[in-house]
Amino acid sequence: LSVHEHILRAFAAALFALGMTLGGEAALADVVAVVSAKSAITSLTADQVADIFLGRVSRFPNGLLAVPIDLRDGAPERDRFYARIAGKSPAQVKAYWSKIIFTGRGQPPKAVSSDIDMKKLIAANLTAIGYIDASMLDSTVRALE
Amino acid sequence: MVHPAALCSPPHSQHAPDVIESRVARKDCSSFRHRLRLPQYGLGVALWAAAITVAATPVSPDSHSDTAPDSMFTFGGFGTLGVVHSDQSLADFTATRSEASGAGYTHAWSASVDSLIGGQASAQFTSQFSATLQIISQQNADSSFTPHVERANIKYQLTPDFALHLGRSALSVFLLTDSRVIGFANPWVRPPVELYNIISLTSSDGVGFSYRFLIAGGTNTVDGSAGHASEKFPRGDESNTSTATADEQLSLIDTYQRGATTVRLTYGQTHVTIASLTPLFEGFRQFGPQGIAIADRYDLSGRIVLFYGLGAAYEPGDWFLMAEWGHVDTHSALGEKAGWYVSSGHRFGLATPYATYAQTTSKTNITDPGLDLAALPPSSAAAAAALNAGLRAAFAVIADTTISLGARFDVARNIDLKLQADRTRLGPHSQGWLINAQPGFEKGSSYNLLSASVDFVF
Numbered sequence: 001l002s003v004h005e006h007i008l009r010a011f012a013a014a015l016f017a018l019g020m021t022l023g024g025e026a027a028l029a030d031v032v033a034v035v036s037a038k039s040a041i042t043s044l045t046a047d048q049v050a051d052i053f054l055g056r057v058s059r060f061p062n063g064l065l066a067v068p069i070d071l072r073d074g075a076p077e078r079d080r081f082y083a084r085i086a087g088k089s090p091a092q093v094k095a096y097w098s099k100i101i102f103t104g105r106g107q108p109p110k111a112v113s114s115d116i117d118m119k120k121l122i123a124a125n126l127t128a129i130g131y132i133d134a135s136m137l138d139s140t141v142r143a144l145e
Numbered sequence: 146m147v148h149p150a151a152l153c154s155p156p157h158s159q160h161a162p163d164v165i166e167s168r169v170a171r172k173d174c175s176s177f178r179h180r181l182r183l184p185q186y187g188l189g190v191a192l193w194a195a196a197i198t199v200a201a202t203p204v205s206p207d208s209h210s211d212t213a214p215d216s217m218f219t220f221g222g223f224g225t226l227g228v229v230h231s232d233q234s235l236a237d238f239t240a241t242r243s244e245a246s247g248a249g250y251t252h253a254w255s256a257s258v259d260s261l262i263g264g265q266a267s268a269q270f271t272s273q274f275s276a277t278l279q280i281i282s283q284q285n286a287d288s289s290f291t292p293h294v295e296r297a298n299i300k301y302q303l304t305p306d307f308a309l310h311l312g313r314s315a316l317s318v319f320l321l322t323d324s325r326v327i328g329f330a331n332p333w334v335r336p337p338v339e340l341y342n343i344i345s346l347t348s349s350d351g352v353g354f355s356y357r358f359l360i361a362g363g364t365n366t367v368d369g370s371a372g373h374a375s376e377k378f379p380r381g382d383e384s385n386t387s388t389a390t391a392d393e394q395l396s397l398i399d400t401y402q403r404g405a406t407t408v409r410l411t412y413g414q415t416h417v418t419i420a421s422l423t424p425l426f427e428g429f430r431q432f433g434p435q436g437i438a439i440a441d442r443y444d445l446s447g448r449i450v451l452f453y454g455l456g457a458a459y460e461p462g463d464w465f466l467m468a469e470w471g472h473v474d475t476h477s478a479l480g481e482k483a484g485w486y487v488s489s490g491h492r493f494g495l496a497t498p499y500a501t502y503a504q505t506t507s508k509t510n511i512t513d514p515g516l517d518l519a520a521l522p523p524s525s526a527a528a529a530a531a532l533n534a535g536l537r538a539a540f541a542v543i544a545d546t547t548i549s550l551g552a553r554f555d556v557a558r559n560i561d562l563k564l565q566a567d568r569t570r571l572g573p574h575s576q577g578w579l580i581n582a583q584p585g586f587e588k589g590s591s592y593n594l595l596s597a598s599v600d601f602v603f
Contacts, residue, residue, distance in 0.1 A: 047404050089492065102324065103317070
């Protein structure tokens with residue numbers, strides 16, 4: 001049966017892909033969670049940051065409203081951020097939000113298109129929390145963790 | 146879950162949330178933004194081609210600038226294109242209890258078991274008031290792919306942590322019930338039928354609330370709902386369907402989540418009516434005190450069907466371990482059923498191989514002989530024998546054990562490929578969850594499945 005052959009080939013290709021991806025991941029530059037320099041928030045654990053970005057909590061530990069801001073889908077900093085705070089791959093993050101969205105329980109954080117926009121937005125909003133490459137830190141934002 | 150949009154302009158916020166509103170793209174994940182045209186004429190090849198093209202289109206960074214026009218509407222969709230092979234050629238395997246036919250007897254390889262497509266439109270009218278409409282096309286109990294409305298509700302967010310909803314809403318009795326059809330959100334080709342078939346309702350028409358609070362270092366969410374639901378089941382011949390309705394349905398679901406750990410407890414109760422069983426018990430009531438006693442003992446009407454569920458998942462990122470158990474007691478001829486599974490997988494880059502062990506057990510009064518034919522005049526014995534046969538069919542024992550091995554491959558940001566092999570051993574005197582059993586089918590036997598599917602979201 002040709003369909004059997006196709007399935008066997010697909011299994012073989014899958015095993016190959018598995019082998020290819022077993023190699024380790026390259027060392028990554030740091031992406032850090034940031035709030036406005038004027039914010040009262042000085043530190044959060046990775047779990048607390050993950051809870052805010054995954055929509056599990058709506059407030060900072062001090063009770064202030066927390067509004068997470070994402071970088072655009074596909075930004076390397078975004079992928080590194082979620083890998084670090086939640087151990088999730090880009091597909092796992094997408095799968096997580098697919099479940100939330102299509103069960104009518106919520107929408108993912110709003111996104112900005114560049115890290116420059118991200119930093120400006122965070123600096124100007126006390127409720128906002130975002131993430132940038134550590135090399136972009138300056139006096140307008142505060143790195144958490 | 147709280148709608149993050151509701152967080153952006155809370156009435157008590159002190160700090161210019163409108164700056165966020167205006168500067169941030171209204172819809173975050175650009176790939177969810179493609180407009181979806183809902184299927185008007187069922188599942189057409191053109192629709193599939195369009196959906197796959199949209200899903201496979203690489204998202205260019207330019208396609209989501211933060212100056213996109215602000216719209217209150219979001220559109221999205223999901224789908225699965227899958228084939229299943231069964232080596233049991235005298236009965237059909239189906240992925241849900243609503244499908245008319247499947248893999249095995251009807252088709253050695255079936256594309257209509259797992260394949261489906263769904264679209265969703267949401268509107269955020271104000272920071273507190275939103276509406277959702279979701280439509281799905283998948284194989285129905287009458288073999289058609291006519292789309293149905295899976296959800297249509299309005300939600301009012303009193304606070305970021307307290308919401309009320311009205312209309313057709315998701316019913317999350319198990320961890321993945323509400324996302325059972327969203328293959329991309331799940332680790333396997335399909336959630337184990339051994340558990341997910343014992344309560345197959347995925348939505349309910351009525352009212353509900355969702356309230357969450359912080360406790361013991363985690364988040365606890367309580368969901369309650371009251372309403373009714375109905376579902377069509379196949380009756381064996383393709384032209385005929387039977388409707389089951391669940392009235393006065395109440396459910397209370399508690400979900401505790403902390404870090405990588407999720408635990409869910411579910412309680413549900415409802416009155417169930419199965420249209421095709423009504424004539425059976427009306428028949429028994431024609432046969433004097435003995436017949437009335439049998440009908441009173443086994444008729445679903447007026448009985449409360451009780452359901453309990455317990456599930457836990459640990460998902461630290463690189464691997465997962467999930468286990469769930471559920472029990473339903475119908476207090477009727479349909480007896481009690483329990484289902485459970487345990488599943489684990491590990492992610493290696495883009496590949497996540499997994500293994501699952503799942504089991505359904507059931508308890509019915511299968512030895513009850515029904516009406517005593519010897520005590521009846523020959524003229525009515527034939528009718529009584531037919532009723533007894535109908536009762537024995539209702540008593541059907543559903544018991545099986547399945548071992549599954551498979552892998553998910555994340556082939557693109559919004560597309561996965563899954564391959565899965567299942568081996569199912571049927572319980573004694575049981576055909577398990579198989580349907581359309583043909584003469585010669587052996588109860589208590591074993592069968593194997595091979596499945597391949599592609600899931601996407603857009």
